[in-house]
Amino acid sequence: MAKIETLDANLFYGDFHALKNISMQMEENTVTALIGPSGCGKSTYLRLFNRMNDLIDSTRITGQILVDGEDIYRKNINVDELRIKVGMVFQKPNPFPKSIFENVAYGLRVNGEKNKSYIEDKVVQSLKQSALWNEVSDKLTKSAFELSGGQQQRLCIARALAISPSVILMDEPASALDPLSTAKIEELIHELKKEYTIVIVTHNMQQASRVSDYTAFFYLGELVEYGQTVEIFTKPKLKHTENYITGRFG
């Protein structure tokens, strides 16, 4: 069974048909990159999996969107529980105006966790998993805003990991970072896929080819080509994909 799956997924913003009949399966412990020009629907598609599109007025969704085989748009689904299972990291680091420790502990606390030593263990574990522990272990009480952009982004990843998701959605997680911080995030993605299923939106072709196992090319709301990254970047099946990845688009 696929970890994440969409069957004929359509999404409308009012009259605008943003996603058109997208059927795709993503296996557990893989990294899938979503690529395509701005406005092609890749971020909209990513946000299907934690129901972030619900926050936008006049959104209408048809088709099936499954996580662990469960239709996440069926009635009575607990969206908070879904967002524990499906974490998200955004383009710009968005730490809360709290200490480093409290940023990571936040998700646990709002979900009702009271056990102090459990929270401490989880914070340390998450910071280690996000490759930030060595840099912040002696300043956990300092404000998260004192960290660099790259460190803030890894803090946001630690915050997402703390509530034990099984899927992590990343919307251009390194686009605002310098090359060194980008390399750390990419290395982290490589490590994290051992335990998590990762879907990443990126405009950076080299990043998509470096970090992902599978790549999906979107254009005007349609899934043009989806396959193993090595195939997409060496011998794509469609000329349209080839034109995009080689920069001869349009």
Added chain:
Amino acid sequence: MTHLDTELIKLKHQLFEMWSLVISQVETSREALMNFDKGAASEIAFKEKMVDTYELKIDRECENIIALYNPVASDLRLTLAILKINTDLERIGDFARGIARFVKKCPKESINPELLKVCQFDDLIKNAIEMLNDAKSSLEHENTRMAVSIFSHDDFLDDVHHNSNKIIANYIKKHPDEIDEALNLHSIIRKVERIGDHCSNIAEEIVFYIEAKVLKHSGKIKTV
């Protein structure tokens, strides 16, 4: 047109210049041997330096393109194909130089024309030159059918080389005083046969670039 397109066009242009030079080296080596023209043989040595310069330049350009432009898909295949064709062409140039060196050093004024004839030497080297020209045209016109036709020429070269073993062995038995000349001719035939092998490699690279198919080590079943 992208910046990478411009760089790839420049790279192809350099490769075709080198290719023309190598074709003329092999043609001149044929003239040098058939006419025992030592002047022509000297010309090949001069051209070899130019070929070597092209080889280094194309290697460096390929490295720069990979490092600076991160080519993918057909762009990457073209860059990799050119990198390998570059090596094949340089080796072909070396074989032409080897033939020229024999002509220059040989104390005699000719190789027994009858022996050349029975060994089909002229047909052999003409076929090798045709293979080189066809390979160049097939890349220029991105024509994989033409590239694949090169493999049948290579079969002919292999047959001539194989047959020459027996012919030359018999010749040596009959003319033991001409053993050096006969062995040198055998070595030259082997060089031309190797030129054919390199042309086949080039054809494989052209098919890899255009069709993304790997024909290497696929035996005789080489189609597109």
